[in-house]
Amino acid sequence: MATIGQICVLAGLLACAIGTPVAFAAGASRSARGLVWSRRLALAFAGAMLAANLVMEYALITRDFSVSYVAQVGSRATPLHITIVSLWSSLEGSILLWGLVLGGFTAALVVLQRRGHEDYLAYTIGTLLATGLFFSFLIAGPANPFQTVSPVPLDGPGPNPLLQNHILMIIHPPMLYLGYVGMSVPFAMAVAALLRGQLGATWLKPLRNWLMVPTGFLTLGIMLGGWWSYEVLGWGGYWAWDPVENASFLPWLTGIAALHSAVVQQRRGTLKAWTVILIMVTFLLTILGTFLTRSGVVNSVHSFTQSPIGPLFLGFLGIALIAVVVLLAMRIDTLVSEPAEDAIVAREGAFLINNLLLVTLTFTVLIGTLFPIIAEAVRGVKVSVGEPYFNRMAVPVFFGLLLMMGIGPALPWGRASRAELRRALLRPLPAALIGAALTGLVFSFEWQILLTGGLGGYALWVTLDQGMRPARARVRGGEPVPRALGSSLTRSPRRTGAYLVHFGVIVTFIAVAASASFQTSNEATLAPGDQLVVGDYNLVFEGAVNDRQPHREVQKAVVRVERGGRRLAVLEPSLNQYDTQREPIMTPAVRSSLGHDLYLTLGSVGADGRVGLRAILTPAVIWIWIGVLVMVAGTALCLIEPRSERAQTASAAPEAAAT
Amino acid sequence: MNRTVLVVGALIVAPLLIFLALSFGKDPRAIESPLLEAPAPGFALLDLDGQPVSLEELRGRPIMINFWATWCQPCIAEHPVLQATARRYEGRAHFIGIVYQDDAELIRGFLAQRGDWGRTLLDPDGETAIAYGVYGAPETFFIDTDGTVVRKVTGPMGADFLSGIIEELL
Numbered sequence: 001m002a003t004i005g006q007i008c009v010l011a012g013l014l015a016c017a018i019g020t021p022v023a024f025a026a027g028a029s030r031s032a033r034g035l036v037w038s039r040r041l042a043l044a045f046a047g048a049m050l051a052a053n054l055v056m057e058y059a060l061i062t063r064d065f066s067v068s069y070v071a072q073v074g075s076r077a078t079p080l081h082i083t084i085v086s087l088w089s090s091l092e093g094s095i096l097l098w099g100l101v102l103g104g105f106t107a108a109l110v111v112l113q114r115r116g117h118e119d120y121l122a123y124t125i126g127t128l129l130a131t132g133l134f135f136s137f138l139i140a141g142p143a144n145p146f147q148t149v150s151p152v153p154l155d156g157p158g159p160n161p162l163l164q165n166h167i168l169m170i171i172h173p174p175m176l177y178l179g180y181v182g183m184s185v186p187f188a189m190a191v192a193a194l195l196r197g198q199l200g201a202t203w204l205k206p207l208r209n210w211l212m213v214p215t216g217f218l219t220l221g222i223m224l225g226g227w228w229s230y231e232v233l234g235w236g237g238y239w240a241w242d243p244v245e246n247a248s249f250l251p252w253l254t255g256i257a258a259l260h261s262a263v264v265q266q267r268r269g270t271l272k273a274w275t276v277i278l279i280m281v282t283f284l285l286t287i288l289g290t291f292l293t294r295s296g297v298v299n300s301v302h303s304f305t306q307s308p309i310g311p312l313f314l315g316f317l318g319i320a321l322i323a324v325v326v327l328l329a330m331r332i333d334t335l336v337s338e339p340a341e342d343a344i345v346a347r348e349g350a351f352l353i354n355n356l357l358l359v360t361l362t363f364t365v366l367i368g369t370l371f372p373i374i375a376e377a378v379r380g381v382k383v384s385v386g387e388p389y390f391n392r393m394a395v396p397v398f399f400g401l402l403l404m405m406g407i408g409p410a411l412p413w414g415r416a417s418r419a420e421l422r423r424a425l426l427r428p429l430p431a432a433l434i435g436a437a438l439t440g441l442v443f444s445f446e447w448q449i450l451l452t453g454g455l456g457g458y459a460l461w462v463t464l465d466q467g468m469r470p471a472r473a474r475v476r477g478g479e480p481v482p483r484a485l486g487s488s489l490t491r492s493p494r495r496t497g498a499y500l501v502h503f504g505v506i507v508t509f510i511a512v513a514a515s516a517s518f519q520t521s522n523e524a525t526l527a528p529g530d531q532l533v534v535g536d537y538n539l540v541f542e543g544a545v546n547d548r549q550p551h552r553e554v555q556k557a558v559v560r561v562e563r564g565g566r567r568l569a570v571l572e573p574s575l576n577q578y579d580t581q582r583e584p585i586m587t588p589a590v591r592s593s594l595g596h597d598l599y600l601t602l603g604s605v606g607a608d609g610r611v612g613l614r615a616i617l618t619p620a621v622i623w624i625w626i627g628v629l630v631m632v633a634g635t636a637l638c639l640i641e642p643r644s645e646r647a648q649t650a651s652a653a654p655e656a657a658a659t
Numbered sequence: 660m661n662r663t664v665l666v667v668g669a670l671i672v673a674p675l676l677i678f679l680a681l682s683f684g685k686d687p688r689a690i691e692s693p694l695l696e697a698p699a700p701g702f703a704l705l706d707l708d709g710q711p712v713s714l715e716e717l718r719g720r721p722i723m724i725n726f727w728a729t730w731c732q733p734c735i736a737e738h739p740v741l742q743a744t745a746r747r748y749e750g751r752a753h754f755i756g757i758v759y760q761d762d763a764e765l766i767r768g769f770l771a772q773r774g775d776w777g778r779t780l781l782d783p784d785g786e787t788a789i790a791y792g793v794y795g796a797p798e799t800f801f802i803d804t805d806g807t808v809v810r811k812v813t814g815p816m817g818a819d820f821l822s823g824i825i826e827e828l829l
Binding site: 235291314317318321322324325326328329330332333370372373374376377384386387388389521522523603612 | 660661662664665668669672675676677678679680681728730731735736739759760761762772773794795796
């Protein structure tokens with residue numbers, strides 16, 4: 001098995017090593033045959049990566065401990081579904097999965113962009129294969145999961161218990177990889193645009209879509225990570241500004257900024273160079289993030305132990321950084337903006353401010369994340385940057401973004417008269433007042449809360465107003481309401497999707513603000529029959545139960561939840577002792593409702609049957625997950641091609657192929 | 660060739676790469692404090708009631724100084740351990756908590772809810788934390804009766820581990 005795996009990886013490495021120069025040469029000479037061969041080699045790379053991953057899965061499932069990675073994370077006691085996902089439970093396997101995802105994206109690009117864009121495609125494929133070259137080199141050499149182990153061990157330690165503890169850990173890493181790795185595609189397309197010296201509307205459209213896909217996955221991946229942390233780690237929170245969390249947040253911010261500046265470019269033909277820079281920075285930040293996670297240079301709960309690939313990643317990051325700077329310096333002047341017919345005003349201005357806010361936030365979070373490293377290098381002191389720094393810096397920017405989300409879409413494109421502006425901006429004001437009053441009544445009359453509610457109400461009104469505009473026009477034209485809603489989805493999916501995303505963002509913002517500001521908790525050591533009160537809940541501890549499972553011992557506290565004398569549920573927070581690990585892992589029990597979450601954790605179980613129980617009451621948590629899912633749904637909607645444009649593309653394609 | 664882009668790019672890229680490269684081979688968690696076997700840095704801070712407390716006046720008994728914050732989950736986990744140990748050695752050792760990057764109001768609320776241990780000092784500008792080279796919370800320093808730092812512990816402590824250190828100092 002190890003040998004077959006090695007062969008697959010080497011085949012992938014070979015495909016990239018040949019494909020990279022072939023594709024770049026094809027780009028430079030505009031050779032049609034070269035492009036055909038680049039495509040074939042890209043597909044070969046994808047196939048080799050797929051095969052290598054399948055071989056590894058086969059080895060994991062058949063518990064072939066002669067393969068080094070299986071010996072490292074496999075165990076005969078681990079259930080099958082956990083064995084399958086242990087592919088990404090440790091460093092070597094996750095790099096292998098990275099290879100698969102990169103191969104998958106490369107293949108998807110080759111297949112989906114079959115027609116047209118010949119000018120750009122060869123360079124794009126070349127850049128992707130160059131990235132693939134680095135990763136298949138990592139898999140073939142320093143992070144090789146297919147080494148032969150001799151003598152073959154009889155059993156292994158099993159994967160990291162955190163992975164075994166919850167279903168979300170199974171899907172969080174792949175989603176994040178789809179987001180991280182997917183950013184290679186828009187990066188490669190931007191490189192192609194620079195090398196070609198042009199970025200026209202025809203290339204911008206697919207570029208934006210290929211940027212939207214990984215941004216959507218990244219959104220989902222970050223949310224799943226927060227959710228997992230909330231459901232599993234037992235500290236009652238979902239975000240701690242940990243360096244690795246920041247590492248996933250940074251490319252998300254710049255990706256969002258790039259998507260917005262691409263909209264301006266599409267409308268006005270300006271900001272070309274800026275969009276390209278943002279896309280490149282996004283890619284570089286994914287590599288920086290991976291480096292920070294994998295090298296052990298920052299202190300984080302996510303860090304893998306010191307691994308030999310750290311310096312290699314730094315090397316790759318260095319090459320990518322230098323290449324990007326040189327490329328930008330050489331070619332950026334070729335991306336001239338199309339002359340705008342009038343000055344930048346109104347909505348373009350709002351887009352600019354949005355971009356500025358996002359970039360400021362990126363920079364602040366980046367500084368906070370890297371500061372410990374810089375301080376140690378410069379002054380030789382160890383410092384850490386705690387949550388307060390990030391919260392203090394980020395909260396005002398969040399307010400700014402919420403404000404722009406309300407003001408931006410309300411403004412007209414192009415030049416607008418003073419009266420028009422005033423009318424556009426004043427109309428949603430009642431919604432702001434209602435929003436502020438509502439949040440004030442529900443929570444409290446503190447200024448941050450009122451501000452969140454007010455800005456949220458304003459943005460919500462504008463979002464609904466703008467998002468429903470096509471449907472409203474149809475209703476006015478005589479269509480029945482359900483059909484008008486349906487056809488506004490099929491005819492202007494991008495507009496509806498974009499405002500759906502905004503809607504999700506606003507919901508998430510308000511939920512985050514509420515959950516961060518109004519947490520209450522209580523804790524006590526309880527004997528069976530004892531009660532703990534939190535909010536208006538009465539928690540009765542009924543007793544502790546031990547459950548022996550094949551790979552772990554589970555100690556549960558059975559807690560009856562009552563409110564107003566009425567029995568609501570039985571929650572069972574637990575401590576899981578895995579046979580292969582020393583420290584137990586706690587699993588909280590959560591009762592979610594639309595208003596708030598009741599969150600129980602079991603701190604300890606004494607020999608006398610007494611338990612340490614902690615109860616946390618947090619409002620609105622569920623709306624964070626709902627809001628993010630709405631964002632992802634909206635992103636998916638944005639990718640649908642409207643019916644009218646589909647017809648256009650179909651008729652334009654033969655022409656493009658002919659030229 | 661756009662020189663501005665080249666220069667700005669180089670100014671960002673070069674230091675970044677240098678700093679990242681310099682950070683290799685150093686474990687961010689394992690920190691040997693240069694304070695070990697050295698006199699403890701002095702401080703004069705206010706406690707939660709506004710009473711001044713200085714290192715000088717604590718001399719004569721072993722001192723445990725714990726840097727913590729309400730936003731720090733390991734600190735919250737460590738809280739009951741500190742409470743129990745401080746009660747056990749009451750009158751024989753000083754238990755001092757110094758607030759690390761946190762708000763006095765949050766600290767008061769936290770202590771009102773979960774109970775106090777020892778004296779809690781405010782370090783509003785973080786000067787004391789810097790003097791002790793605190794890298795992250797919780798970090799605990801042990802000072803013997805001569806005022807010398809004899810031990811530093813990074814991360815939360817268990818009850819037996821903490822009592823063991825105190826016993827050695829008594």
